[in-house]
Amino acid sequence: MQxxxxxxxxxxxxxxxxxxxxxxxxxxxxxxxQTLAGRQPAxxxxxxxxxxxxxxxxxxFSTGLKxxxxxxxxxxxxxxxxxxDESEPGTFNNRIxxxxxxxxxxxxxxxSSFATRASTAYIYLRYExxxxxxxxxxxxxxxxxxxxxxxxxxxxxFSLDIYLHRGAAAYICGEETGLIESLEGKRAWPRIKxxxxxxxxxxxxxxxxxxxxxxxxxxxxARRGVDWFKSIGVPADPGNPRDPGSYxxxxxxxxxxxxxxxxxEAPLGITARELIDHFGGGxxxxxxxxxxxxxxxxxxxxxxxxxxxxxxxxxxxRVGCLGLGTAAVVVIDDQTxxxxxxxxxxxFFAHESCxxxxxxxxxxxxxxxxxERIKAGKGRLKDLDLLAEIGNTMGxxxxxxxCGLADGAAWPIKNAIKKFRGEFEDYIRSTNPSGWMxxxxxxxxxxxxxx
Amino acid sequence: xxxxxxDGQEIEIGADERLxxxxxxxxxxxxIPHYCWHPGLSVVASCRMCLIExxxxxxxxxxxxxxxxxxxxCQTPVKDGTVIVTKSDLVTSSRARVEEALLIDHxxxxxxxxxxxxxxxxxxxxxxxxxxxxxxxxxxxSRKRDVGPTVTxxxxxxxxxxxxxRFTREVAGTAELMVTSRGAKEEIDVFxxxxxxxxxxxxxxxxxxxxxxxxKDFLYxxxxxxxxxxxxxxxxxxxxxxxxxxxxxxxxxxxxxxxxPHVNTWWICDEGRYGWHHLHDPARLVEAGRRRPAERxxxxxxxxxxxxxxxxxxxxxxxxxxxxxxxVSPMLTVEEAWMLxxxxxxxxxxxxxxxxxxxxxxxxxxxxxxxxxxxEKCPNRRGVEAVVALFDPAVHGWSDLLxxxxxxxxxxxxxxxxxxxxxxxxxxxxxxxxTFANLSCLVVQDxxxxxxSQLASWRLPAAGFAERAGTxxxxxxxxxxxxxxxxxxxxxxxxxxxxxxxLGRRGLYDPSAVRRQLAESASLAALAGExxxxxxxxxxxxxx
Numbered sequence: 001m002q003x004x005x006x007x008x009x010x011x012x013x014x015x016x017x018x019x020x021x022x023x024x025x026x027x028x029x030x031x032x033x034q035t036l037a038g039r040q041p042a043x044x045x046x047x048x049x050x051x052x053x054x055x056x057x058x059x060x061f062s063t064g065l066k067x068x069x070x071x072x073x074x075x076x077x078x079x080x081x082x083x084x085d086e087s088e089p090g091t092f093n094n095r096i097x098x099x100x101x102x103x104x105x106x107x108x109x110x111x112s113s114f115a116t117r118a119s120t121a122y123i124y125l126r127y128e129x130x131x132x133x134x135x136x137x138x139x140x141x142x143x144x145x146x147x148x149x150x151x152x153x154x155x156x157x158f159s160l161d162i163y164l165h166r167g168a169a170a171y172i173c174g175e176e177t178g179l180i181e182s183l184e185g186k187r188a189w190p191r192i193k194x195x196x197x198x199x200x201x202x203x204x205x206x207x208x209x210x211x212x213x214x215x216x217x218x219x220x221x222a223r224r225g226v227d228w229f230k231s232i233g234v235p236a237d238p239g240n241p242r243d244p245g246s247y248x249x250x251x252x253x254x255x256x257x258x259x260x261x262x263x264x265e266a267p268l269g270i271t272a273r274e275l276i277d278h279f280g281g282g283x284x285x286x287x288x289x290x291x292x293x294x295x296x297x298x299x300x301x302x303x304x305x306x307x308x309x310x311x312x313x314x315x316x317x318r319v320g321c322l323g324l325g326t327a328a329v330v331v332i333d334d335q336t337x338x339x340x341x342x343x344x345x346x347x348f349f350a351h352e353s354c355x356x357x358x359x360x361x362x363x364x365x366x367x368x369x370x371x372e373r374i375k376a377g378k379g380r381l382k383d384l385d386l387l388a389e390i391g392n393t394m395g396x397x398x399x400x401x402x403c404g405l406a407d408g409a410a411w412p413i414k415n416a417i418k419k420f421r422g423e424f425e426d427y428i429r430s431t432n433p434s435g436w437m438x439x440x441x442x443x444x445x446x447x448x449x450x451x
Numbered sequence: 452x453x454x455x456x457x458d459g460q461e462i463e464i465g466a467d468e469r470l471x472x473x474x475x476x477x478x479x480x481x482x483i484p485h486y487c488w489h490p491g492l493s494v495v496a497s498c499r500m501c502l503i504e505x506x507x508x509x510x511x512x513x514x515x516x517x518x519x520x521x522x523x524x525c526q527t528p529v530k531d532g533t534v535i536v537t538k539s540d541l542v543t544s545s546r547a548r549v550e551e552a553l554l555i556d557h558x559x560x561x562x563x564x565x566x567x568x569x570x571x572x573x574x575x576x577x578x579x580x581x582x583x584x585x586x587x588x589x590x591x592x593s594r595k596r597d598v599g600p601t602v603t604x605x606x607x608x609x610x611x612x613x614x615x616x617r618f619t620r621e622v623a624g625t626a627e628l629m630v631t632s633r634g635a636k637e638e639i640d641v642f643x644x645x646x647x648x649x650x651x652x653x654x655x656x657x658x659x660x661x662x663x664x665x666x667k668d669f670l671y672x673x674x675x676x677x678x679x680x681x682x683x684x685x686x687x688x689x690x691x692x693x694x695x696x697x698x699x700x701x702x703x704x705x706x707x708x709x710x711x712p713h714v715n716t717w718w719i720c721d722e723g724r725y726g727w728h729h730l731h732d733p734a735r736l737v738e739a740g741r742r743r744p745a746e747r748x749x750x751x752x753x754x755x756x757x758x759x760x761x762x763x764x765x766x767x768x769x770x771x772x773x774x775x776x777x778x779v780s781p782m783l784t785v786e787e788a789w790m791l792x793x794x795x796x797x798x799x800x801x802x803x804x805x806x807x808x809x810x811x812x813x814x815x816x817x818x819x820x821x822x823x824x825x826x827e828k829c830p831n832r833r834g835v836e837a838v839v840a841l842f843d844p845a846v847h848g849w850s851d852l853l854x855x856x857x858x859x860x861x862x863x864x865x866x867x868x869x870x871x872x873x874x875x876x877x878x879x880x881x882x883x884x885x886t887f888a889n890l891s892c893l894v895v896q897d898x899x900x901x902x903x904s905q906l907a908s909w910r911l912p913a914a915g916f917a918e919r920a921g922t923x924x925x926x927x928x929x930x931x932x933x934x935x936x937x938x939x940x941x942x943x944x945x946x947x948x949x950x951x952x953x954l955g956r957r958g959l960y961d962p963s964a965v966r967r968q969l970a971e972s973a974s975l976a977a978l979a980g981e982x983x984x985x986x987x988x989x990x991x992x993x994x995x
Binding site: 192350357359363 | 494495496497498499500502520521522523526545548549552553555556585586588610611629630632633634635636637
């Protein structure tokens with residue numbers, strides 16, 4: 001594997017790397033000053049569009065294209081919401097960026113606001129990140145003091161205020177319209193689309209929602225150029241007209257049963273095996289991996305034999321996973337029960353389902369209760385068919401829910417049942433020797449709370 | 452005209468109509484089941500019961516392209532060439548799964564649930580559900596709690612459609628109801644100390660598609676399948692909301708709003724909703740009586756007069772008394788008012804006719820959703836005025852009548868009242884009533900005792916709103932005709948029947964016959980013919 005010098009994580013390990021002085025010494029804010037001095041918003045949009053930057057929040061939608069959906073000549077206000085509600089289990093790349101290099105993020109936000117003509121930007125920060133909260137607020141204050149934020153920045157006529165909003169700890173607030181509802185002070189129930197946020201978003205005004213890492217990438221593209229960005233990653237698959245390619249560096253959050261868990265920067269397209277072996281020091285205790293989550297638990301599971309799949313935006317989909325997601329790679333070793341894994345996953349999604357759409361609200365809770373019963377030694381083989389049916393019918397893709405949370409809840413279920421069905425069957429047979437084959441309803445256990 | 456294809460059947464819709472798939476399919480006779488969608492509320496598309504397959508027919512080639520996934524019918528607008536499929540296997544299995552999911556935590560306590568019989572969850576389960584329960588999870592819980600003075604929440608019956616929450620936010624504007632918790636643990640609730648207590652609160656019970664919200668007034672009173680309903684009009688104020696009177700064996704059990712886009716849309720206020728209890732108040736006047744000559748030391752007594760005799764004796768008494776003044780109550784129907792005027796003028800051709808007392812509250816009250824409760828607490832002032840004007844173009848009011856009688860210009864008075872004052876004190880005070888003290892004949896027709904009825908030489912009972920038939924004209928000049936829902940208490944003739952007989956007309960009182968007659972006059976010409984369910988604007992001919 002080619003050596004790769006971290007760019008987004010440049011400040012990690014640098015003493016006081018989170019301060020303005022340190023960031024400027026590394027070349028920060030210079031691209032912003034140049035942009036404000038001589039470029040038009042449309043130039044910045046074009047730059048980001050031509051860089052092929054795809055949103056780092058999970059869905060991988062083209063950032064520049066998203067910006068162009070904003071209505072032309074809108075009288076305003078237009079809002080930029082930066083999604084820092086990083087709640088996908090296993091994901092911590094935004095946290096590193098906000099804690100160790102907040103100015104990189106802020107520069108990206110200022111550039112993006114300039115490009116989208118937004119004069120107000122909100123950072124929606126998850127509650128559980130107190131350090132990021134303090135450092136980000138300190139960095140915003142520094143940027144105001146240095147004149148990078150506020151009215152008429154650097155005499156360019158462009159004004160921007162950034163507000164740091166701390167959420168109240170709900171997974172669903174990371175869904176873009178749930179985030180918007182929450183920012184408006186409402187219950188974070190995702191909105192029905194259309195209208196999409198670019199047309200009618202925060203406070204019913206055109207709104208762009210972007211991820212923290214996307215903002216950092218915008219800052220780096222402005223500093224290092226489109227060609228540098230496009231030199232990294234995987235070009236578009238000529239056989240797939242819907243694949244725009246996966247360019248740029250990506251922060252991979254490696255956790256689980258590896259020797260050296262952590263957040264690593266690598267070019268998009270690194271395979272899971274390379275990531276685990278090269279960065280993670282291999283599976284811990286000399287064991288083998290049984291399964292790997294490619295990008296947060298909502299993306300599903302890859303088996304050991306699928307570890308050579310490139311972790312770009314298109315790769316995990318080719319092995320039946322939902323996608324790259326947040327690139328949070330969680331390794332599950334061969335001594336871990338997939339039944340336990342799925343139980344944990346179902347417990348998370350049953351707890352985090354916002355409860356708006358019937359299939360997700362009831363499906364997540366039902367699947368959890370079936371897993372609880374299986375774990376209590378009362379499972380039956382027919383439960384697996386039911387679980388698979390829930391997994392296959394719940395979500396935005398079959399059209400049965402409003403947002404993608406349900407797809408994320410469904411994917412681990414259907415991947416686990418499909419790829420590890422034998423293990424489930426063995427578990428059920430061995431734990432429920434007298435009842436595994438029963439097909440009549442039996443009384444269930446006392447329902448156990450998700451907490 | 453745009454054409455929509457519903458299950459292969461082409462239907463035309465209006466060029467500027469904005470319909471969703473549920474409404475369009477309904478035009479073609481296909482029902483798309485739904486819980487959370489309600490035409491009077493915002494669209495949330497969360498119950499997912501209305502998922503259907505849609506597509507688009509290309510206008511030029513006629514080729515149909517179907518959408519790959521299911522879409523909610525409530526959220527999907529139709530346009531020219533929209534294809535709606537409501538019966539495919541995909542749709543059917545999706546509905547079955549939603550039904551199954553909704554029943555996972557439902558207590559299925561239909562035998563003790565007030566909603567049973569008119570419950571969408573029941574109906575849809577029979578139509579779209581699965582015969583076998585696959586979610587063998589126990590135990591169910593069945594909790595209930597008060598959310599307000601009139602409404603009880605049966606927590607576990609709720610399917611989280613949030614219609615009630617949206618109603619309190621969008622229509623009542625009071626926002627008492629909310630959703631708490633997340634996922635399958637979420638519940639409807641109120642904030643502690645802020646109960647569901649607004650003047651439109653009862654509507655949430657009608658909106659609830661299942662038995663989660665129960666009306667305390669109706670709870671455990673009657674199984675809904677015993678109820679019969681009659682399309683009526685609320686008599687509580689001049690808004691004249693369209694209602695259904697739901698009754699069994701001459702007892703009213705509840706009132707429900709009847710959809711009328713011109714009047715009340717889908718709602719009624721609580722004052723109207725619970726404004727039927729006076730009908731069954733034991734204090735009601737139920738006997739027609741003529742005052743006995745006063746005897747020293749004994750309270751005033753009335754001898755009961757048979758209605759058939761009354762028709763003759765009342766006319767005789769009034770004829771003998773001389774100059775007559777009549778108060779035509781705004782609680783009467785147009786037909787009754789006209790017959791009363793005609794009777795009065797047949798007794799005394801110079802009879803003084805005036806619109807009766809108009810009960811009023813402080814001011815109109817309009818809610819954010821546009822619903823208005825009127826200050827004028829009587830249903831038919833406009834109609835009675837129009838009728839009185841046919842006899843005397845200078846329409847007199849109640850104060851004119853008081854001045855007329857007080858000035859010694861009348862020897863007899865006939866005061867129709869019929870105000871539903873049960874529990875609220877009489878509509879007239881002793882001083883005002885004293886105006887009528889020295890008449891040689893005073894006829895008072897009322898539902899409850901009052902200082903005025905104590906002076907009456909003839910004390911006649913009046914009918915309540917559900918006991919009348921005829922037409923009321925509301926504040927916006929909309930005339931709505933209705934039939935009698937229940938019979939009045941034994942012995943009571945509704946006003947219409949008495950006046951009909953006093954006019955010497957044959958057979959049973961027939962409001963439509965009177966209406967035909969009324970429609971000959973220009974100002975009431977709109978009453979000609981059958982009056983549609985939504986009523987008719989009295990000014991329609993004048994506007995044209």
